[in-house]
Amino acid sequence: MAEKAAQADAWGGYVPKRIVLMGVSGSGKSSIGRAFAPLVQACYFDGDSFHPQSNIDKMTEGAALKDEDRWPWLKKVGETLASGDRRVIVSCSALKRIYRDCIRDVAGSGVVFVYLSGNRELLASRMSSRSGHFMPEFLLDSQYADLQPPEKDETSITVDVILPIEIVIRNIYEKLQSMIRLSVNTALL
Numbered sequence: 001m002a003e004k005a006a007q008a009d010a011w012g013g014y015v016p017k018r019i020v021l022m023g024v025s026g027s028g029k030s031s032i033g034r035a036f037a038p039l040v041q042a043c044y045f046d047g048d049s050f051h052p053q054s055n056i057d058k059m060t061e062g063a064a065l066k067d068e069d070r071w072p073w074l075k076k077v078g079e080t081l082a083s084g085d086r087r088v089i090v091s092c093s094a095l096k097r098i099y100r101d102c103i104r105d106v107a108g109s110g111v112v113f114v115y116l117s118g119n120r121e122l123l124a125s126r127m128s129s130r131s132g133h134f135m136p137e138f139l140l141d142s143q144y145a146d147l148q149p150p151e152k153d154e155t156s157i158t159v160d161v162i163l164p165i166e167i168v169i170r171n172i173y174e175k176l177q178s179m180i181r182l183s184v185n186t187a188l189l
């Protein structure tokens with residue numbers, strides 16, 4: 001019982017209200033989103049569920065999405081972050097700076113990007129051992145080609161995904177706590 005209370009306390013710090021888990025395909029966005037959200041009393045949305053069928057078909061057939069394919073999808077991500085009073089976590093690759101600007105514009109203030117960083121070999125091997133996903137592993141090169149990691153003026157943290165998922169999640173939580181402690185931006189909460 002005491003152990004359970006301690007566990008609750010451990011996850012009871014300040015967590016931003018609007019979080020995007022970003023990174024290339026295979027970086028762990030969905031796995032982390034699903035596991036992290038209940039720990040911090042957030043609603044989790046998988047960004048892939050906002051793609052029009054035409055985008056899913058395109059990727060399934062092995063073609064990389066272009067900017068024009070992504071705009072309506074990014075808008076939905078922004079709208080989802082803005083919806084309701086509850087804490088929201090959305091997984092979305094958000095590869096380019098202009099995509100994150102679009103999400104921020106639509107969502108309004110206070111979006112924090114959690115950049116899941118990992119090297120190509122590691123993520124390719126994780127993609128090849130998962131099953132039932134539409135995204136072909138060979139599209140990973142195009143994902144890295146588009147990737148622009150968050151810049152200094154963006155509200156973001158970066159977490160290396162090489163470690164086991166539980167540790168990655170703990171690192172995300174701790175980095176968010178540090179960010180909040182240092183931030184004067186109360187719109188994040």
Ligand SMILES: Nc1ncnc2c1ncn2[C@@H]1O[C@H](COP(=O)(O)OP(=O)(O)OP(=O)(O)O)[C@@H](O)[C@H]1O
Pocket residue numbers: 023024025026027028029030031032048091093126127129130135161162163164165168
């Ligand atoms: N830290 C980790 N350690 C080991 N395996 C992991 C880790 N994170 C994710 N995985 C595994 O890697 C694979 C890819 O993860 P996941 O599908 O969550 O990535 P994703 O970023 O959501 O991918 P996509 O954008 O293509 O949907 C999954 O099989 C998942 O179980």
Ligand SMILES: O=C(O)[C@H](O)[C@@H](O)[C@H](O)[C@H](O)CO
Pocket residue numbers: 024025026047048065070093094095135
């Ligand atoms: O921006 C993109 O190229 C796509 O959205 C991809 O990132 C996919 O959504 C995802 O990686 C596959 O699950």
